Amino acid sequence: MHVGVIGTGYVGLVTGVCFAEMGNNVTLMDIDEGKIQDLIDGKVPIYEPGLEQMIARNVAERRLSFTTSLELTIERSLINFIAVGTPPDGNGNADLSQVFEVAGNIGRAINTYKIIVTKSTVPVGTTAKVKEIIAAQTQHPFDVASNPEFLKEGNAIDDCMKPDRVVIGVEDVRVGEILKELYSPFVRTGKPILVMDVASSEMTKYAANGLLATKISFVNELSRLCEKVGADIEMVRIGIGSDPRIGPQFLFAGIGYGGSCFPKDVDALVQTGAQYGVSLKILEAAQEANKMQRKHFMDRILAHYDGDSLSGKLFAIWGLSFKPRTDDLREAPSLELINFLLDQGARIRAFDPVAMENAGKILGHGVEFAPGNYECLEGADALIIVTEWNEFRHPDFDKIKSLLVQPVIFDGRNIYNPKRMIDRGFYYYSIGR
Ligand SMILES: NC(=O)c1ccc[n+]([C@@H]2O[C@H](COP(=O)([O-])OP(=O)(O)OC[C@H]3O[C@@H](n4cnc5c(N)ncnc54)[C@H](O)[C@@H]3O)[C@@H](O)[C@H]2O)c1
Numbered sequence: 134m135h136v137g138v139i140g141t142g143y144v145g146l147v148t149g150v151c152f153a154e155m156g157n158n159v160t161l162m163d164i165d166e167g168k169i170q171d172l173i174d175g176k177v178p179i180y181e182p183g184l185e186q187m188i189a190r191n192v193a194e195r196r197l198s199f200t201t202s203l204e205l206t207i208e209r210s211l212i213n214f215i216a217v218g219t220p221p222d223g224n225g226n227a228d229l230s231q232v233f234e235v236a237g238n239i240g241r242a243i244n245t246y247k248i249i250v251t252k253s254t255v256p257v258g259t260t261a262k263v264k265e266i267i268a269a270q271t272q273h274p275f276d277v278a279s280n281p282e283f284l285k286e287g288n289a290i291d292d293c294m295k296p297d298r299v300v301i302g303v304e305d306v307r308v309g310e311i312l313k314e315l316y317s318p319f320v321r322t323g324k325p326i327l328v329m330d331v332a333s334s335e336m337t338k339y340a341a342n343g344l345l346a347t348k349i350s351f352v353n354e355l356s357r358l359c360e361k362v363g364a365d366i367e368m369v370r371i372g373i374g375s376d377p378r379i380g381p382q383f384l385f386a387g388i389g390y391g392g393s394c395f396p397k398d399v400d401a402l403v404q405t406g407a408q409y410g411v412s413l414k415i416l417e418a419a420q421e422a423n424k425m426q427r428k429h430f431m432d433r434i435l436a437h438y439d440g441d442s443l444s445g446k447l448f449a450i451w452g453l454s455f456k457p458r459t460d461d462l463r464e465a466p467s468l469e470l471i472n473f474l475l476d477q478g479a480r481i482r483a484f485d486p487v488a489m490e491n492a493g494k495i496l497g498h499g500v501e502f503a504p505g506n507y508e509c510l511e512g513a514d515a516l517i518i519v520t521e522w523n524e525f526r527h528p529d530f531d532k533i534k535s536l537l538v539q540p541v542i543f544d545g546r547n548i549y550n551p552k553r554m555i556d557r558g559f560y561y562y563s564i565g566r
């Protein structure tokens with residue numbers, strides 16, 4: 134099939150390449166000329182394991198091309214996905230300006246029948262609005278559909294190539310059949326392609342993120358209680374996660390969720406509720422608990438120094454990206470933590486396997502970056518673990534101890550065993566144990 138993807142950000146790039154990998158002819162379009170030129174030159178703008186090789190292969194096999202021309206994309210492609218950003222607008226709503234701008238451009242570009250699919254995460258009613266905007270610009274026939282994306286950064290290719298489910302929202306069953314055909318090579322036995330109405334499809338995306346964020350906030354709140362009562366949140370996690378009604382995933386306590394989706398999507402769903410007079414208290418509480426969790430971690434750092442100023446202290450930070458296996462720093466807890474410590478007069482030296490370049494652009498000169506995780510520790514007063522990259526999981530603890538001025542570790546991701554850390558002679562602070 135001929136597929137166009139409008140918006141070559143994280144989602145556009147990964148899903149577009151996966152469509153190509155399945156044998157479709159894919160045109161990836163973006164208004165960012167620098168990004169498209171980089172892709173044409175073989176440079177991949179994001180870090181995602183396996184993506185660079187997959188792009189190179191599909192370009193070489195002539196299934197994948199890049200352009201800044203929307204007209205060319207639409208002309209070539211029967212199915213066109215809108216995958217532009219829907220960032221927060223400052224009031225908690227999704228800013229849909231990119232989506233609506235693209236819809237207008239599509240309306241002016243259409244010259245034969247096309248299917249226009251919202252792949253971006255958009256509030257209920259947006260796909261209908263996209264239809265209106267296009268219809269106002271063209272007499273040519275077209276259909277709209279909703280097809281939200283559920284990939285996770287760091288595991289994006291696997292999530293796309295082997296989805297747990299595909300959700301398709303349509304007004305016309307024939308459009309559902311075409312999109313089912315596009316997706317059928319991706320679907321493994323037992324994993325459904327769910328065709329539903331457009332509003333339910335749009336809502337499904339927000340419901341999934343809302344529930345996952347709530348799960349994390351639930352364990353994070355309990356982790357704070359575990360600290361008080363002497364329970365271990367890791368044991369509790371295993372204890373509850375083995376009940377299939379609860380499930381083992383997304384129950385890891387930490388320093389709060391971040392990333393480009395959970396914070397903004399939970400806010401946007403709460404706002405949708407407010408617009409319709411439905412108060413979504415659980416989601417509001419999930420966001421509140423997330424903020425409290427980050428603050429709690431900072432308070433624990435302050436508490437260790439028992440009221441002493443942090444001024445002049447040097448903190449070594451391991452991990453900057455909002456999660457491992459990505460260089461994405463959108464809503465990363467590291468940024469809030471580092472800014473808090475800088476405000477207290479502390480100095481920061483950080484190491485991240487892939488996110489330091491992006492972090493440098495955001496944090497500027499206030500932060501020193503180390504070439505490796507051990508170099509990061511030299512002369513530091515404490516180590517703070519923010520992102521659970523695999524390379525941090527089994528370090529040389531004697532080396533850590535010899536490099537730090539004081540053997541103090543604040544672990545925001547519970548990657549070490551507390552008892553063993555105490556036996557090794559560390560002051561070791563983790564979450565909920
Ligand atoms: N990042 C994720 O992990 C993820 C996962 C699932 C769903 N989503 C959703 O997918 C959507 C895209 O997210 P993202 O992280 O890829 O965003 P992004 O900000 O990385 O990328 C958006 C891209 O759209 C381009 N763009 C903006 N206006 C355009 C226009 N008029 N024409 C063509 N291109 C234009 C931008 O230049 C940018 O490259 C969002 O709605 C997001 O919520 C994201």
Ligand SMILES: O=c1ccn([C@@H]2O[C@H](COP(=O)(O)OP(=O)(O)O[C@H]3O[C@H](CO)[C@@H](O)[C@H](O)[C@H]3O)[C@@H](O)[C@H]2O)c(=O)[nH]1
Binds near residue numbers: 386389
């Ligand atoms: O048990 C857990 C799991 C995750 N997190 C944190 O939650 C955030 C989000 O993690 P994750 O969901 O793995 O990454 P994303 O790439 O943000 O993916 C989420 O957001 C995407 C965009 O909507 C969706 O497509 C995905 O299904 C959804 O998982 C990160 O800060 C994680 O550290 C925890 O604290 N504890």
